[in-house]
Amino acid sequence: MSGSAKHKSGNATVEQALARLNFKPRELEPGHVWLAGAGPGDPGCLTLEVLAALGQCDALVYDALVSPDAVAVAADAELFYAGKRGGQPSMKQDDITALLVRLARQGRRVVRLKGGDPYIFGRGGEEALALARENIPFRVLTGLTSGLSALAAAGIPATMRGINKAVILATGHAAGAEDDLDWAAIARTGQPMVVYMGMANLPVIAASLLDGGLAPSTPAAVIVSATTPQERIVVATLSTIAEEAAAAGLTAPALIVVGGIVAMRAALAGEP
Structure with missing residues (x-):
């Protein structure tokens, strides 16, 4: 079997496995913010829920540690780069929170994507608390912590x-x-x-x-x-x-x- 044929067979196997899983992602609604973890870097570490969220969002606020492959999944989204890498230019945390609130109130479908897991040294708890105080509907999608x-x-x-x-x-x-x-x-x-x-x-x-x-x-x-x-x-x-x-x-x-x-x-x- 050629390398190309093997690759196609692998893709087909993944598609079949997903079909057997019967995974039904929740709908990301306008005005909602989902705080998601992208895992340690390899796109294979993305969870199905995060993958589905990226496919639905129209606004993606992402950190420097998120791989370009993960960002590329959000093909229909407006991208907002937050930085958050030590020693590099980054948005201030208050500005990130304000951006999430503003986008949600504009009726956008927002994903806030972080490396690893948002609740493990990712300041996801701070952002969730700020959204709760602003009465912005939110959901947390766990990621593989680095x-x-x-x-x-x-x-x-x-x-x-x-x-x-x-x-x-x-x-x-x-x-x-x-x-x-x-x-x-x-x-x-x-x-x-x-x-x-x-x-x-x-x-x-x-x-x-x-x-x-x-x-x-x-x-x-x-x-x-x-x-x-x-x-x-x-x-x-x-x-x-x-x-x-x-x-x-x-x-x-x-x-x-x-x-x-x-x-x-x-x-x-x-x-x-």
Whole structure:
């Protein structure tokens, strides 16, 4: 069978599977706002509900971490770029909320599309609360959160019997600031952690975890542009991860993973 024939067969298989699923998407009505998650980047990670929403909307407000493939699904929508990538030009959060309210009151069918899941460090809760206060009908469409799905794609199980009984999702955006997390307390749990928005503060985070009692040999990894063709992964130890990530030229968007689960990547790949 030729490569082209195989590709067509695959498309037919997907169409048949969708038909058997009997999925009936809800209608996105005029004046409504749906807050949706696009997953970690690979368009294959879009949920059916989000895919259907993108096909219905006539106004799409999207973030920088959303893949162009996902944006392209909203072929009939007016596009509003919100930015929201660290260190890059972005709309202020209040301006984004005001835009959602304005579009809804114009009778538009609005989708607010974020990378990952809107309720996991995506400020979706803030936007939902603002819409509720303005009496704008809204709905939340969950997405695969990058903090878990990126690990799976990188060959790192988020939980593993004998290694951990919990996994901690944290933001590293404020590392070193007065209102920062108590990294020492997190270190004392002995449980692996996944840190969002921490790339710029990786040296501070690593040092704080070491000061909190984690061993310098604790496995650590940085995953950049997870699930996309640009994905890059550096695996090291907690004592060296900041230096090795910098040497590799890694920059945001990135996730930092710390804990014994990181060592499973080599084991699952059959490495010694």
